[in-house]
Amino acid sequence: MARSLDHKLAQHLLQEKPHRLKVPALPEDLASQLGELVDARRRPEVLGRLVQTLRPSQVDIAGFLGPHVAKAVSLGSTTPRGPPQLRGVEVAPLPGQGRSLLATRDLARGSICIQEQPIARVAMHGEEALGEETRLALQLWAADRAGLADLARDLLDHGGRDPQALRSRAVIAACSALCIPSLPASELGEAVEATFAWLGRVRINAVAVTTLAESESGELKSTKLALALYPNLARSVNHSCAPNAMLRFDKDTSAVEVVISSPTGVRAGEEVTISYGPTGASHRRSERQQKLQSQYGFDCLCAVCTASEQEDFQWKERAKKLDLRAQEAAGRGAWVEAATASAASLALLRQGYAAGDVEVAREECKLAGISLRAGKPDAARDLWSSAAEVLKPLACATDPDLVEAEEMLRRLPKKPEPTRPAEQAEQAPPPPPKTSPATKGFTAAGTRSDVAAALHRLKHAIDTANVSKDRVSSDATTVTDSFSGAIFGLESLSLSPAEKARVLSAMQGS
Numbered sequence: 352m353a354r355s356l357d358h359k360l361a362q363h364l365l366q367e368k369p370h371r372l373k374v375p376a377l378p379e380d381l382a383s384q385l386g387e388l389v390d391a392r393r394r395p396e397v398l399g400r401l402v403q404t405l406r407p408s409q410v411d412i413a414g415f416l417g418p419h420v421a422k423a424v425s426l427g428s429t430t431p432r433g434p435p436q437l438r439g440v441e442v443a444p445l446p447g448q449g450r451s452l453l454a455t456r457d458l459a460r461g462s463i464c465i466q467e468q469p470i471a472r473v474a475m476h477g478e479e480a481l482g483e484e485t486r487l488a489l490q491l492w493a494a495d496r497a498g499l500a501d502l503a504r505d506l507l508d509h510g511g512r513d514p515q516a517l518r519s520r521a522v523i524a525a526c527s528a529l530c531i532p533s534l535p536a537s538e539l540g541e542a543v544e545a546t547f548a549w550l551g552r553v554r555i556n557a558v559a560v561t562t563l564a565e566s567e568s569g570e571l572k573s574t575k576l577a578l579a580l581y582p583n584l585a586r587s588v589n590h591s592c593a594p595n596a597m598l599r600f601d602k603d604t605s606a607v608e609v610v611i612s613s614p615t616g617v618r619a620g621e622e623v624t625i626s627y628g629p630t631g632a633s634h635r636r637s638e639r640q641q642k643l644q645s646q647y648g649f650d651c652l653c654a655v656c657t658a659s660e661q662e663d664f665q666w667k668e669r670a671k672k673l674d675l676r677a678q679e680a681a682g683r684g685a686w687v688e689a690a691t692a693s694a695a696s697l698a699l700l701r702q703g704y705a706a707g708d709v710e711v712a713r714e715e716c717k718l719a720g721i722s723l724r725a726g727k728p729d730a731a732r733d734l735w736s737s738a739a740e741v742l743k744p745l746a747c748a749t750d751p752d753l754v755e756a757e758e759m760l761r762r763l764p765k766k767p768e769p770t771r772p773a774e775q776a777e778q779a780p781p782p783p784p785k786t787s788p789a790t791k792g793f794t795a796a797g798t799r800s801d802v803a804a805a806l807h808r809l810k811h812a813i814d815t816a817n818v819s820k821d822r823v824s825s826d827a828t829t830v831t832d833s834f835s836g837a838i839f840g841l842e843s844l845s846l847s848p849a850e851k852a853r854v855l856s857a858m859q860g861s
């Protein structure tokens with residue numbers, strides 16, 4: 352993605368990357384002062400000097416950024432918001448940690464403890480002229496001027512100590528303020544400082560609104576829809592690399608919910624935490640510390656980060672390799688091989704992630720689909736059942752994995768209930784033990800589930816019976832699709848007698 356105009360301008364002014372703009376670069380001593388703006392007391396003086404330096408180029412800067420800044424500030428007062436709801440939690444100081452979110456009663460997994468509308472949000476399309484942080488900061492500046500952002504004013508406003516980032520922030524704040532339409536010259540200095548502060552608050556407090564969407568290859572990918580600021584969330588929920596809660600978004604309204612994710616819940620008096628990005632299972636300690644320090648400016652002292660033992664990530668690399676092998680096998684239709692590799696990968700993930708982790712549930716869904724195609728409906732059912740148990744209290748109702756798991760659990764035949772010996776004796780004709788509807792084929796299939804099972808069997812048999820693929824369209828053997836299409840039996844596949852015999856024997860034999 353190309354850098355946004357505000358960043359290009361900042362780079363140009365700071366001589367990091369020349370760009371064909373009609374604006375001269377900043378003197379070196381000013382640039383170095385801008386890198387020290389962590390000290391809030393020096394801000395008015397240094398930012399004042401920056402504005403004086405840029406003022407002669409105001410027309411050129413406005414020609415470059417003006418329309419985009421005008422658009423960003425014009426949206427300032429239009430963001431809808433409702434009162435936040437806190438349930439079973441309170442915001443209270445914890446020694447050495449500042450504000451924390453504490454449970455006031457026991458909270459079970461799936462409990463929603465904060466529900467909040469964003470005070471401001473901007474869409475993330477990747478093709479906007481200004482970076483999303485700049486657009487959100489400008490929107491908040493405008494909302495604050497209209498008296499709508501009081502709640503967010505006391506949020507921390509430093510986004511790390513990196514001199515490079517501070518310089519860019521100062522230049523972006525000054526250039527943006529110079530472009531704000533109809534801003535009296537007397538208020539320019541104040542606007543630069545305010546925009547600089549809002550950029551810092553956005554950097555440290557804003558949250559990416561994400562949703563899961565299916566990629567072209569059919570994999571679920573987390574997609575960023577918007578950048579938003581939720582004052583109550585921002586002021587209260589601390590980070591942990593082993594969090595006991597997670598964020599869930601409404602993709603239409605951008606409302607956020609803090610949902611308890613720990614399988615054992617949270618006890619009264621305990622702190623509710625989320626991950627600001629990295630977790631103990633996603634990143635090594637040094638990577639986590641670096642990420643958290645550069646974006647949020649703190650050293651993580653969570654239980655995982657302060658634990659003395661060496662962190663071992665070999666399981667992750669091995670799981671990744673196995674997963675690639677599974678994908679490769681699935682790509683050429685070798686479902687049994689894919690299922691074996693995917694199951695081995697899942698076993699490693701179960702070791703690495705905490706019990707009940709959503710990531711593991713998603714992998715279970717993937718393996719369930721592969722197992723089904725490999726002719727193992729019972730294994731598939733168990734996997735979807737385990738995944739649904741994790742996802743149901745945590746994921747949105749429209750979550751693609753959850754929707755699929757619930758749909759497949761409705762369709763796949765349930766395993767027969769274990770019957771007590773006494774009852775078995777009473778029952779007149781005992782069900783034939785080894786003749787499932789699948790082995791009987793379609794003629795004996797009475798219900799949709801029976802048909803589904805028979806189809807898995809047929810698909811597997813065709814895969815293993817060396818049938819020329821152009822005789823079998825994938826539609827004819829895909830069983831995860833809806834049942835609205837025709838159901839194909841062996842007769843409709845126009846197989847040669849030898850192929851038919853091989854498929855039949857594979858169906859009986861496997």
Ligand SMILES: [Zn+2]
Pocket residue numbers: 591592593639651652653654655656657
């Ligand atoms: Zn940590």
